[in-house]
Amino acid sequence: MAGRLADKVAIVTGGASGMGRSGVIRFLEEGARVVVGDLNEENGNTFIEELNSKGFGNSARFVRADVSDEGDTRAMVQSAIENFGRLDVMWNNAGIGGAFGPITDVSVEDWDFTFAVLVRGVFLGTKHAAKAMISQGTGGSIINTASVAALGGGLAPHAYSGAKAAVVNFTMTSAVELGPNKIRANAILPGGILTPLMHQGKPEEAGKVFEEIQPIGRVGVGEDIAEAALFLASDESSFISGESLKVDGGLMAVGAKLWGRLAGSEKAHEVAGVNRGTTGVRSEWRKLED
Ligand SMILES: NC(=O)c1ccc[n+]([C@@H]2O[C@H](COP(=O)([O-])OP(=O)(O)OC[C@H]3O[C@@H](n4cnc5c(N)ncnc54)[C@H](O)[C@@H]3O)[C@@H](O)[C@H]2O)c1
Structure with a gap:
């Protein structure tokens, strides 16, 4: 199939909901074959049925995987290779809100859970994707979903913000180390994006807040992030690595x-x-x- 991702194989973690889901659709439209990795089996299976009915059945697979688990992540990468023969793009996107509340009240378990999903998950996805890409010898693109919360205090709970800051730095060190293998690593830092994680069942309320504070005058949608991921996945960005791309309607420019x-x-x-x-x-x- 022709398109900006023709002949490429991608994994999108957290691909059964929100911006990951929008990205899966966009990647498929541009000719990629895609493994949707997600912990939510029900959403994953329903999404694949939907994709089947849109004619993408041969190009998409769902794999139930917990990104914080090394065995699951290894199996997810293996599934891309078994089903589609290779791996070119790894979008480490799965996420949760994580621990919240005053620092004095956050439990070690909740803190560790947050870092396991948001940071260990990105490390494991990078580790196993890089192994596959290095043995193929044709390079690749690793994309990590961080957040504008990485850039300041007061944007999100501390555990989440700290974890996303770690993702930004890990993306840079990955770019340095994997560059000689022609593997690029970039982070996307979304602003307020109207997904189930962000609106928590109240899309109108959440949308209004971001209409007011994001200079562009609207809340972001999954498709905004999908377009950025598509660019970073495609060869159009072949000289971009180690970058942190804010996709936030100007939110961080407000200061x-x-x-x-x-x-x-x-x-x-x-x-x-x-x-x-x-x-x-x-x-x-x-x-x-x-
Ligand atoms: N929505 C926003 O405003 C916003 C802003 C900045 C960053 N982000 C980040 O964007 C990413 C996507 O979030 P979203 O807003 O689309 O949320 P979402 O809840 O709609 O989608 C997240 C998906 O990740 C999956 N997931 C969670 N934990 C997992 C795990 N351990 N293993 C595998 N899958 C898991 C969920 O099942 C879900 O399908 C997250 O990393 C989030 O932190 C979101």
Whole structure:
């Protein structure tokens, strides 16, 4: 089949829901053959039935896998090779919200569970995909779903944010180590994306919050992330490795919203001019017309 991923074989973990699911559809439309790896067997099987009815039956397989388990991850990679003969793209995307609550109240078990899924899962996916890609000798693309939560405090619970920050750094070290084997590694950092994990059954409420805070004026959707993953999976990004790509409608560009609140900037939208600092040369300003 022709397309931007023609002849490529991909694994998408967490592929039975949310942005992974959107990515699976997009990858198939562009000619890839795809293994959907997910812990949720019911969603995985229903999704494959749907894909069958859309005519993708020969190109998609579901494998029940827990990404934090090494045996499951090894078997998932093996399944891609047994079913489709090779592996070119590994999208480590499965995720959960993880531990939340005050630091003083978080249990070691909940902390470890969060890091097992979000960090060990990415490590194991990278490890077993890289082994397969190295033995093929034709390179590959590894994509890790991190989050903008990796970039600051106050964006998500601490365990989740810390785990996603670890994914960003692991992506860079993977790119360095695997580069000589022509294997690229990149991270996607989504902003607010309307998926079941994010909206928790209240899509309208969650959507409204992100309409207000994401400068682009809308909440993200799975397809936004699927397009970014497609680009990173395809040869169009063949010189991009070790990158962290924010796909957040400008959310992180907003920053702390200090401008407009600092002394002297309160009327920033009513005046224009130039501040010449403490040079002794006068600053200038003029009032804007309505
Ligand atoms: N939705 C957002 O706003 C947002 C923002 C930033 C980052 N993310 C990240 O995006 C990724 C995808 O999340 P989503 O929003 O599409 O959520 P989702 O809940 O819709 O999909 C996640 C999928 O991962 C699967 N999964 C969870 N734990 C697993 C495990 N141990 N092994 C295998 N599969 C497992 C789930 O069964 C589910 O199908 C996650 O890594 C999440 O942290 C989401």
